[in-house]
Amino acid sequence: MNSAYAAYRQTAIQTASPDKLIIMLYDGLILALERAKTAIATKDAAGAHQQLLKAQSILSEGLRAPLDMRYEVSKSLAALYDYWHRRLVEANIQKDAAPIDEVLVYVRDFRDTWVQVAEKARQEQAAAAPQGLSSGEALRHE
Numbered sequence: 001m002n003s004a005y006a007a008y009r010q011t012a013i014q015t016a017s018p019d020k021l022i023i024m025l026y027d028g029l030i031l032a033l034e035r036a037k038t039a040i041a042t043k044d045a046a047g048a049h050q051q052l053l054k055a056q057s058i059l060s061e062g063l064r065a066p067l068d069m070r071y072e073v074s075k076s077l078a079a080l081y082d083y084w085h086r087r088l089v090e091a092n093i094q095k096d097a098a099p100i101d102e103v104l105v106y107v108r109d110f111r112d113t114w115v116q117v118a119e120k121a122r123q124e125q126a127a128a129a130p131q132g133l134s135s136g137e138a139l140r141h142e
Contacts, residue, residue, distance in 0.1 A: 019118040025062040026111035029055055033088075033104050037097045045095055052092040052100075059085050080106075 032055040039047035064081040067074040084103045091099040 017118075019114060019121065022063075023111060023114050023118065025058055026107060026114065028062075029058045029107055030104065030111065032058065033100050033107065036091070037100050040091075040095050040097045040100075048095055049092055052088050056085055056088050056092075059088070 032051045036048045036051035036055065039045075039051060059081050064078055064085075067078050069075060069078070084106065087099040087103050091097065
């Protein structure tokens with residue numbers, strides 16, 4: 001059953017739109033941070049360490065690495081992601097939930113913003129499609 005879930009998850013990742021992938025990364029980051037907080041609260045240092053490393057990996061490899069540094073917004077996001085990463089390293093060293101709470105506020109806000117942007121883009125795409133055709137059919141007819 002675990003291999004079936006892994007296959008499903010891999011397929012979901014491979015077929016997701018770019019905006020959905022970003023939302024999935026933020027969801028994974030939130031989950032890892034929540035689990036790290038729980039591990040810290042229950043004095044599970046190894047569990048906290050594992051979850052904080054996972055969160056740091058999502059930040060550096062999933063969110064920061066693909067940024068195109070030719071754009072100023074990418075440079076700003078990279079600096080922000082670096083700051084979050086440093087705060088999570090501090091949380092891991094000190095086994096302190098306060099830096100995690102700080103990062104979670106921002107991560108949740110960014111995730112919610114991406115959800116809104118993705119929904120608005122879908123609505124605009126649907127509005128631009130010719131009447132009676134789905135957005136996929138409209139693209140094929142252009």
